[in-house]
Amino acid sequence: MPEFLExxxxxxxxxxxxxxxxxxxxxxxxxxAHCALNRVTGAPVVSGELLPAFSxxxxxxxxxxxxxxxxxxxxxxxxxSLGPETPMGKAPEFSLVEGQASLIHTGGMLPADADAVVMLxxxxxxxxxxxxxxxxxxxxxxxxxxxxxxxVGQEALPGGARLRPPEIxxxxxxxxxxxxxxxxxxxxxxSSGDExxxxxxxxxxxxxxxxxxxxxxxxxxQAGGEPVQYGIIPDQADTLYQTLNTALQECDAAVITAxxxxxxxxxxxxxxxxxxxxxxxVHGVSVxxxxxxxxxxxxxxxxxxxxGNPVSAxxxxxxxxxxxxxxxxxxxxxxxxxxxxxxLKINLASQAGREDWIPARLIQTDEYYEAEPIFFKxxxxxxxxxxxxxxxxxxxxxxxxxxxFVKVEFL
Amino acid sequence: MPEFLExxxxxxxxxxxxxxxxxxxxxxxxxxAHCALNRVTGAPVVSGELLPAFSxxxxxxxxxxxxxxxxxxxxxxxxxSLGPETPMGKAPEFSLVEGQASLIHTGGMLPADADAVVMLxxxxxxxxxxxxxxxxxxxxxxxxxxxxxxxVGQEALPGGARLRPPEIxxxxxxxxxxxxxxxxxxxxxxSSGDExxxxxxxxxxxxxxxxxxxxxxxxxxQAGGEPVQYGIIPDQADTLYQTLNTALQECDAAVITAxxxxxxxxxxxxxxxxxxxxxxxVHGVSVxxxxxxxxxxxxxxxxxxxxGNPVSAxxxxxxxxxxxxxxxxxxxxxxxxxxxxxxLKINLASQAGREDWIPARLIQTDEYYEAEPIFFKxxxxxxxxxxxxxxxxxxxxxxxxxxxFVKVEFL
Numbered sequence: 001m002p003e004f005l006e007x008x009x010x011x012x013x014x015x016x017x018x019x020x021x022x023x024x025x026x027x028x029x030x031x032x033a034h035c036a037l038n039r040v041t042g043a044p045v046v047s048g049e050l051l052p053a054f055s056x057x058x059x060x061x062x063x064x065x066x067x068x069x070x071x072x073x074x075x076x077x078x079x080x081s082l083g084p085e086t087p088m089g090k091a092p093e094f095s096l097v098e099g100q101a102s103l104i105h106t107g108g109m110l111p112a113d114a115d116a117v118v119m120l121x122x123x124x125x126x127x128x129x130x131x132x133x134x135x136x137x138x139x140x141x142x143x144x145x146x147x148x149x150x151x152v153g154q155e156a157l158p159g160g161a162r163l164r165p166p167e168i169x170x171x172x173x174x175x176x177x178x179x180x181x182x183x184x185x186x187x188x189x190x191s192s193g194d195e196x197x198x199x200x201x202x203x204x205x206x207x208x209x210x211x212x213x214x215x216x217x218x219x220x221x222q223a224g225g226e227p228v229q230y231g232i233i234p235d236q237a238d239t240l241y242q243t244l245n246t247a248l249q250e251c252d253a254a255v256i257t258a259x260x261x262x263x264x265x266x267x268x269x270x271x272x273x274x275x276x277x278x279x280x281x282v283h284g285v286s287v288x289x290x291x292x293x294x295x296x297x298x299x300x301x302x303x304x305x306x307x308g309n310p311v312s313a314x315x316x317x318x319x320x321x322x323x324x325x326x327x328x329x330x331x332x333x334x335x336x337x338x339x340x341x342x343x344l345k346i347n348l349a350s351q352a353g354r355e356d357w358i359p360a361r362l363i364q365t366d367e368y369y370e371a372e373p374i375f376f377k378x379x380x381x382x383x384x385x386x387x388x389x390x391x392x393x394x395x396x397x398x399x400x401x402x403x404x405f406v407k408v409e410f411l
Numbered sequence: 412m413p414e415f416l417e418x419x420x421x422x423x424x425x426x427x428x429x430x431x432x433x434x435x436x437x438x439x440x441x442x443x444a445h446c447a448l449n450r451v452t453g454a455p456v457v458s459g460e461l462l463p464a465f466s467x468x469x470x471x472x473x474x475x476x477x478x479x480x481x482x483x484x485x486x487x488x489x490x491x492s493l494g495p496e497t498p499m500g501k502a503p504e505f506s507l508v509e510g511q512a513s514l515i516h517t518g519g520m521l522p523a524d525a526d527a528v529v530m531l532x533x534x535x536x537x538x539x540x541x542x543x544x545x546x547x548x549x550x551x552x553x554x555x556x557x558x559x560x561x562x563v564g565q566e567a568l569p570g571g572a573r574l575r576p577p578e579i580x581x582x583x584x585x586x587x588x589x590x591x592x593x594x595x596x597x598x599x600x601x602s603s604g605d606e607x608x609x610x611x612x613x614x615x616x617x618x619x620x621x622x623x624x625x626x627x628x629x630x631x632x633q634a635g636g637e638p639v640q641y642g643i644i645p646d647q648a649d650t651l652y653q654t655l656n657t658a659l660q661e662c663d664a665a666v667i668t669a670x671x672x673x674x675x676x677x678x679x680x681x682x683x684x685x686x687x688x689x690x691x692x693v694h695g696v697s698v699x700x701x702x703x704x705x706x707x708x709x710x711x712x713x714x715x716x717x718x719g720n721p722v723s724a725x726x727x728x729x730x731x732x733x734x735x736x737x738x739x740x741x742x743x744x745x746x747x748x749x750x751x752x753x754x755l756k757i758n759l760a761s762q763a764g765r766e767d768w769i770p771a772r773l774i775q776t777d778e779y780y781e782a783e784p785i786f787f788k789x790x791x792x793x794x795x796x797x798x799x800x801x802x803x804x805x806x807x808x809x810x811x812x813x814x815x816f817v818k819v820e821f822l
Contacts (some may be wrong), residue, residue, distance in 0.1 A: 105672030166795035169626035205502035215580030261516030338749030384577035
């Protein structure tokens with residue numbers, strides 16, 4: 001199964017693969033809320049409480065009965081008598097009588113019969129027991145009523161939401177110690193090639209160490225998946241078929257780096273085609289690096305065949321494996337790939353109709369970032385390690401001139 | 412120690428704190444390379460090997476002696492005899508004789524006496540044993556010489572570099588199983604306030620659950636630090652002093668969320684001032700939210716006093732705690748905060764001379780992102796959980812009009 005004659009644009013290719021996946025709900029598990037950073041909620045989180053649970057002051061000032069301040073101004077203050085100070089962390093044991101004010105701190109619970117708070121800066125203590133109020137407040141002003149933030153049964157977090165620091169805070173505010181999250185999608189990782197040996201081995205002449213299994217596992221982890229390594233598979237249809245089949249049974253999807261040569265890539269496509277229907281959907285994408293990419297769905301699970309070159313493999317994994325993991329994790333909002341706009345230092349040519357991703361250093365100047373493309377003869381992994389990001393050249397342009405501003409996605 | 416009269420801009424305030432820290436080298440430890448994603452190298456990684464270790468083909472084609480192809484063209488091909496095919500994954504057991512070519516795959520080791528590779532598409536097999544070469548190649552063309560990527564003793568990765576997927580790949584390429592990394596900076600986390608109770612407790616009237624200890628721990632983790640929680644401290648100078656002192660001895664820095672009221676914030680500043688010299692450097696920053704921020708260095712370690720409001724605490728932690736962690740981790744390149752430019756949906760006013768950070772939803776349209784500010788009465792943590800990011804209003808503008816493009820930093 002050689003490359004298709006017509007190369008698909010990356011966006012269309014991804015959509016084609018994702019559209020062939022079943023709409024299954026992801027598997028769920030329970031996680032400790034304070035350890036659940038970056039996990040994805042498996043169901044909406046519903047509040048079991050009123051928040052706030054009591055009327056609170058949102059400022060430092062004096063709790064009052066709003067009608068006692070009616071008409072108060074700098075020139076015509078309202079005079080109130082000072083009642084007891086409102087304690088922090090417990091319910092006041094007094095209620096406010098007419099014409100009375102109580103010193104209250106931000107977050108304090110309003111005494112009974114108080115219905116507003118005058119900010120400290122709008123008051124003036126004029127004697128041991130008297131307060132001038134220089135501004136009128138309306139009922140509820142500078143206070144939060146019970147349930148004003150969340151009512152019982154109200155959705156506090158939607159399902160399919162990534163838990164960032166604010167969401168961890170929300171769970172704590174509600175006293176939720178355990179949260180239902182999506183199981184991290186398990187992604188089988190296979191490396192193929194007769195010349196590839198494990199990193200812990202000393203390569204013999206003609207052999208190279210396996211880079212892709214590990215750099216791809218790191219990328220899978222970064223995207224929220226759980227990498228499951230199936231090791232190095234020789235370029236042999238039978239073994240490849242068996243291992244890939246096992247990986248697909250045990251995992252939610254599989255990625256396989258084909259060997260570097262055209263013949264081993266075709267072998268990979270042939271094997272994938274035999275795993276199950278619909279099989280290979282895309283074989284060849286109009287992107288550089290990464291043209292010989294294979295996208296397939298077999299028995300309801302996705303298989304991504306990546307180029308063997310470690311740089312191409314990582315670029316392509318960003319385009320297809322990361323979004324696949326987001327889909328499998330049920331993420332409602334696809335995380336944006338962080339990027340900056342930077343001023344290109346040299347001319348960059350590109351072929352019309354093809355997306356290009358070019359490793360680049362970013363240099364910060366006073367006014368902007370400069371992007372300096374990195375060209376290595378072999379496009380080995382060291383190129384990428386020296387790069388801050390990848391310059392994006394869209395399909396509809398034939399390159400950029402020095403001085404143009406381009407998008408650089410972070411690595 | 413009330414707020415200073417002059418508020419410092421956030422950038423200056425941060426620099427003032429960092430400049431007071433000693434230039435100590437961070438503590439190091441050893442990590443398994445394949446588990447070291449996001450760790451920071453503690454020393455340069457130096458190659459112990461030649462890479463590649465042997466002459467390799469970078470294309471699919473035929474290994475040749477370059478001089479045998481001299482002058483070859485479509486109209487006047489060079490005719491070579493076919494020698495044995497070059498095997499993958501081992502050294503060829505033959506050498507190329509004059510006028511001979513050997514089929515070779517990408518990544519294959521060149522046979523002895525071959526010095527270039529002709530790409531497959533520039534050849535034509537014309538008989539069982541004869542090859543037409545349609546283009547001349549120069550010596551070394553389409554090959555990689557030993558050590559062309561890395562020589563023995565050459566720096567493969569600098570110190571102070573964050574290990575991303577490409578760097579993990581570099582370590583594997585060199586067969587490095589263990590890597591020296593910087594110990595994650597330990598950041599003590601203290602929450603203060605008489606009204607604050609642990610999240611697992613049911614708050615009584617007047618009490619609220621501790622959010623900040625957990626949302627800040629998540630942010631510290633995200634920035635590459637190791638949070639160490641010291642629990643909730645009552646608003647009492649003695650206890651605060653003792654706990655903060657212990658935290659500073661056991662950790663590399665400490666953050667403390669002051670209570671919400673002005674008086675507890677001043678208490679916090681007074682206590683920090685007593686911990687050691689030079690003490691409080693900044694008390695009050697021209698930023699909203701977060702004006703009452705305290706930045707201090709005591710006995711060579713930084714203390715950040717955050718506002719008690721959970722939204723303010725997270726915004727300020729992004730501005731001061733994350734960069735502090737990057738500095739303590741010895742990161743050479745400060746990671747950029749991911750952001751997008753988005754079209755503002757409504758007018759936003761701001762005070763000149765003050766930076767503003769406003770929670771906002773992002774809405775993707777066909778052409779751009781729209782930013783929709785979220786205003787909550789109480790600025791509680793739910794505001795932030797509904798936001799995709801924070802709109803940045805620089806100090807030198809007095810707001811933006813609807814339709815302006817603004818920077819939105821991701822949460």
